Amino acid sequence: MHEYTIAEALVGQIERIAREHPGCMVRSAVVAIGGLRRIVPDILRFGFEGAAAGTAAAGTDLVVEHVPIRIHCHRCNAESELDEPIYLCPACGHGDVAALSGDELILKSVDIDNGRNSCSAEHP
Amino acid sequence: MAEIPVLQNILEANEAMAAQVRSRLERAGVVALNFIGAPGAGKTSLLEQTLPRLHGRLSVAVIEADCATARDAGRIKALGIEVVQINTGTGCHVPAHLVLQALDRLPLERIQLLIIENVGNLVCPAELDIGESGKIAVISVAEGDDKPQKYPMLFRQCCAVVLNKVDLIPHTDFRRERFEGDLRTINADVPLFGVSCRTGEGVDAWVNWLIGQTTAR
Numbered sequence A: 001m002h003e004y005t006i007a008e009a010l011v012g013q014i015e016r017i018a019r020e021h022p023g024c025m026v027r028s029a030v031v032a033i034g035g036l037r038r039i040v041p042d043i044l045r046f047g048f049e050g051a052a053a054g055t056a057a058a059g060t061d062l063v064v065e066h067v068p069i070r071i072h073c074h075r076c077n078a079e080s081e082l083d084e085p086i087y088l089c090p091a092c093g094h095g096d097v098a099a100l101s102g103d104e105l106i107l108k109s110v111d112i113d114n115g116r117n118s119c120s121a122e123h124p
Numbered sequence B: 001m002a003e004i005p006v007l008q009n010i011l012e013a014n015e016a017m018a019a020q021v022r023s024r025l026e027r028a029g030v031v032a033l034n035f036i037g038a039p040g041a042g043k044t045s046l047l048e049q050t051l052p053r054l055h056g057r058l059s060v061a062v063i064e065a066d067c068a069t070a071r072d073a074g075r076i077k078a079l080g081i082e083v084v085q086i087n088t089g090t091g092c093h094v095p096a097h098l099v100l101q102a103l104d105r106l107p108l109e110r111i112q113l114l115i116i117e118n119v120g121n122l123v124c125p126a127e128l129d130i131g132e133s134g135k136i137a138v139i140s141v142a143e144g145d146d147k148p149q150k151y152p153m154l155f156r157q158c159c160a161v162v163l164n165k166v167d168l169i170p171h172t173d174f175r176r177e178r179f180e181g182d183l184r185t186i187n188a189d190v191p192l193f194g195v196s197c198r199t200g201e202g203v204d205a206w207v208n209w210l211i212g213q214t215t216a217r
């Protein structure tokens, strides 16, 4: 259900960008989401479509990039990527690890256009 | 077509509000703990056990977030504790801006600890910063011993875990070693308190930790 919370926030952000670029359409948006967030991309896209309906974000194609969980082990110095959020060093088994990535929730970029290819990408 | 780099936290509007909450609390010297757990885990019961034990040791106020009713706030008020109710309607979590508004109704200069009982939900509240000093995961035996791996965001971020309803362990297939093993795969050294709000078992150890949190800052 937290996909909907995130979808709503995303719509708000895209609407704001649309306001900053009058006359332009937001075609697509790229988001990067860490593995710890346990987001199901299809549910996020579905929630986004629903939340975007009737707003300036309607019709935006949402591209969801997965950011793997990475940890650094303080015991053996190994750096590892985790498929599951099991914060134990795969190399030595210890739990004395620092998370390097995995909690990302980032709107990376959007593609805008006004149908004439002359849309200004400058921020006002 | 033009690509615009954004690189913003998706929840940034909420984060900005959370930062305001945090700075107001810090200025007033208040430690704020965000209690997160499923409906029925015993968040309000834990407050009912905890607050009387803090009497004369810490001055506390509570924010009660609930979808509709003011019942939990009534339970806290009955203990003589200052409480502000936030109704979130259909919202499954408290957003930071509602906490910011609630702060206006609290005597921040007179309190040391603010406890926020979040809406019963293990997922969304863990995603949203509300300006708290720390999140407390409240989970009960009745929910089963496999929850940490299912809700890693909460168990990874929280600064303590309260396992409530340990009085029920003999009546269930809950295995404490399995729960703790599962928790340790997510968070190797978060403090874990097994308590029963029915019998009072384990509550004193939890309360002592809580007092340590406010004096350590």
Ligand SMILES: Nc1nc2c(ncn2[C@@H]2O[C@H](COP(=O)(O)OP(=O)(O)O)[C@@H](O)[C@H]2O)c(=O)[nH]1
Pocket: B037, B038, B039, B040, B041, B042, B043, B044, B045, B046, B120, B164, B165, B166, B167, B168, B195, B196, B197, B198, B199
């Ligand atoms: N057996 C048992 N029941 C408890 C315990 N703590 C709370 N309960 C019961 O669990 C139910 C939900 O408690 P409540 O505090 O309202 O949960 P909340 O929704 O998380 O605030 C109530 O019926 C409580 O009496 C406990 O330690 N043991």
Ligand SMILES: [Mg+2]
Pocket: B043, B044, B045, B072, B117
């Ligand atoms: Mg409650």
Ligand SMILES: [Zn+2]
Pocket: A073, A074, A075, A076, A077, A078, A089, A090, A091, A092, A093, A094
């Ligand atoms: Zn290692």
